[in-house]
Amino acid sequence: MAIKVNQVLDAKGLACPMPIVKTRKAINELEPGQVIEVQATDKGSTADIQAWAKSTGQHYLGTVEEDHVLKHYLRKGSLDEEKEVAKHPYTIDLDSLRKKIEGDEKITLLDVREPAEFAFGHIPGAQHISLGELEERFEELNQEDDIYVICRTGHRSDMASRQLTEKGLSQVINVVPGMSEWQGAIEKE
Amino acid sequence: MSLKRMTSQELAHKVINGDRLFILDVRNTDEFDHWRIEGKGIEIINEPYFNLLEGVDHLAKSLPKDEPILTVCAKGGSSEFIGEQLVDAGFEQIYSLEGGMKAWSEHLEPVKIASFDHGGALYQFVRLGKGCLSYMLVSDGQAAVIDATRMIDVYQDFAKKRSLTIKYIFDTHLHADHISGGRALAEAIGASATYYLPPKDAEEVTYSYEPLVEGHNVVVGQSKINVQPIYSPGHTIGSTSFVIDDKYLLTGDILFVESIGRPDLAGKAEAWVADLRETLYNTYQQLSKELIVCPAHFSHMSEMDGTGAVKATLGELFKKNEGLQVHDEETFRKMVTENLPPQPNAYMDIRQVNMGKHKPNIEQQREMEMGPNRCAVHYKLRRME
Numbered sequence: 001m002a003i004k005v006n007q008v009l010d011a012k013g014l015a016c017p018m019p020i021v022k023t024r025k026a027i028n029e030l031e032p033g034q035v036i037e038v039q040a041t042d043k044g045s046t047a048d049i050q051a052w053a054k055s056t057g058q059h060y061l062g063t064v065e066e067d068h069v070l071k072h073y074l075r076k077g078s079l080d081e082e083k084e085v086a087k088h089p090y091t092i093d094l095d096s097l098r099k100k101i102e103g104d105e106k107i108t109l110l111d112v113r114e115p116a117e118f119a120f121g122h123i124p125g126a127q128h129i130s131l132g133e134l135e136e137r138f139e140e141l142n143q144e145d146d147i148y149v150i151c152r153t154g155h156r157s158d159m160a161s162r163q164l165t166e167k168g169l170s171q172v173i174n175v176v177p178g179m180s181e182w183q184g185a186i187e188k189e
Numbered sequence: 190m191s192l193k194r195m196t197s198q199e200l201a202h203k204v205i206n207g208d209r210l211f212i213l214d215v216r217n218t219d220e221f222d223h224w225r226i227e228g229k230g231i232e233i234i235n236e237p238y239f240n241l242l243e244g245v246d247h248l249a250k251s252l253p254k255d256e257p258i259l260t261v262c263a264k265g266g267s268s269e270f271i272g273e274q275l276v277d278a279g280f281e282q283i284y285s286l287e288g289g290m291k292a293w294s295e296h297l298e299p300v301k302i303a304s305f306d307h308g309g310a311l312y313q314f315v316r317l318g319k320g321c322l323s324y325m326l327v328s329d330g331q332a333a334v335i336d337a338t339r340m341i342d343v344y345q346d347f348a349k350k351r352s353l354t355i356k357y358i359f360d361t362h363l364h365a366d367h368i369s370g371g372r373a374l375a376e377a378i379g380a381s382a383t384y385y386l387p388p389k390d391a392e393e394v395t396y397s398y399e400p401l402v403e404g405h406n407v408v409v410g411q412s413k414i415n416v417q418p419i420y421s422p423g424h425t426i427g428s429t430s431f432v433i434d435d436k437y438l439l440t441g442d443i444l445f446v447e448s449i450g451r452p453d454l455a456g457k458a459e460a461w462v463a464d465l466r467e468t469l470y471n472t473y474q475q476l477s478k479e480l481i482v483c484p485a486h487f488s489h490m491s492e493m494d495g496t497g498a499v500k501a502t503l504g505e506l507f508k509k510n511e512g513l514q515v516h517d518e519e520t521f522r523k524m525v526t527e528n529l530p531p532q533p534n535a536y537m538d539i540r541q542v543n544m545g546k547h548k549p550n551i552e553q554q555r556e557m558e559m560g561p562n563r564c565a566v567h568y569k570l571r572r573m574e
Binding site: 047051 | 217218219220237238239240242262263264266267270271552556
């Protein structure tokens with residue numbers, strides 16, 4: 001699968017510790033929230049990159065293996081996201097969202113995470129426009145529907161909800177916290 | 190000062206001698222918790238290399254200043270990287286383990302455990318990193334290899350240096366914890382070597398072999414060192430022991446120094462419990478208590494004596510080994526079928542490889558053999574204090 005990312009790092013053929021040394025350097029140059037694809041052939045890199053991401057606050061999205069190349073996807077962590085933020089006045093919790101999805105009422109669920117995050121697992125039927133592209137693409141949304149906006153922790157979806165409200169959409173609801181706590185069905189690309 | 194290297198062999202000698210050695214293992218913590226270097230004199234700590242890329246300062250206070258420190262990782266690259274950083278930080282006696290845990294897991298240390306009165310010797314090849322024991326019986330220019338690991342060069346080089354011809358190759362059973370080198374060794378030597386396997390363990394194998402059965406003794410060398418197979422099922426249905434020169438009992442994975450074999454690795458624990466009990470409490474009971482038990486595994490360094498050998502007399506084991514003290518059959522059944530330790534890494538795949546059904550490359554073989562062997566019932570994770 002081809003996943004849109006902000007940067008691709010080629011660490012193929014490199015032995016431990018170089019894949020991590022290079023990833024660390026590359027991620028330092030990214031903005032928080034940006035996604036990197038690390039290509040490696042060292043089998044040990046999968047376990048190490050997960051453990052490293054955990055210890056440094058990066059967000060490990062997943063790994064796919066294609067033609068003996070491991071592609072690891074990481075999103076640069078940001079402290080802001082871990083803080084309690086809910087500036088948009090209308091929010092819904094995950095249980096209530098689940099009931100809405102299972103109910104008859106027609107809703108739009110908008111997932112504003114990065115393409116790689118979406119690819120490694122999203123709620124079935126969710127529409128995907130990442131936060132960075134919302135400005136250009138918000139017109140793709142069905143403005144008649146109630147629009148429920150989701151991300152990983154509720155931070156980006158809060159920003160997206162406010163952005164959509166400014167564009168004149170009136171029924172925008174932020175889902176809190178987000179995919180990090182979602183227990184329902186998941187679909188992968 | 191600069192970074193120095195330590196080979197697996199140098200490390201093996203330190204472990205066997207019980208020498209003091211401080212080790213910094215920089216693999217990730219899951220791997221460290223799973224398996225690591227152990228030894229009487231070993232003090233070991235873990236800090237993953239990726240936590241040390243920014244610098245080693247936060248770790249420096251946990252490290253001794255005035256003695257050698259060995260850095261260890263999976264393959265030797267990260268330990269070297271971190272070792273250099275420690276040297277830069279002012280540590281003077283830093284060593285990196287060449288080839289890392291991969292090399293350690295593949296190192297075999299030959300230990301002479303017997304010299305026979307009428308010539309000949311028995312060597313135990315100790316695979317310290319994995320707890321596997323294989324044997325070479327030597328007499329009059331001939332040799333027999335028992336439970337060979339896949340590092341067949343080691344046996345061939347050993348034989349070559351001593352001008353020995355390897356004539357007989359035995360597997361006591363179809364192994365589930367490591368890839369057997371028996372067949373590969375026989376193929377490498379050619380027609381002059383014969384590979385024996387118990388037929389009851391060989392029902393699904395895809396290659397030809399000579400059946401290893403009770404009543405067909407083998408004589409190694411002119412001086413007639415007798416190798417007598419004894420059918421001893423329980424770990425597998427075909428498990429066969431050997432009595433060598435009426436003095437040594439090679440028990441395979443049936444009886445270890447501090448524990449007994451587990452019956453569940455072929456998925457037939459309940460069915461094989463009775464066999465295991467019969468072998469341990471009847472067949473072995475009838476043998477001479479003077480026999481020196483030489484197992485195919487060890488789980489703890491406490492099973493090793495000061496020379497690096499893992500052995501004990503049968504009489505001693507009937508007194509001390511917990512697995513031989515359970516006189517109630519039901520208690521025994523429970524002990525060997527319930528609360529067993531985790532099964533060895535990739536044991537199903539390893540059995541397939543040993544049957545000849547699956548032919549992985551060398552990297553895949555290493556991957557399959559990762560971690561401790563866990564063929565014994567009493568496996569406890571012991572942390573070095």
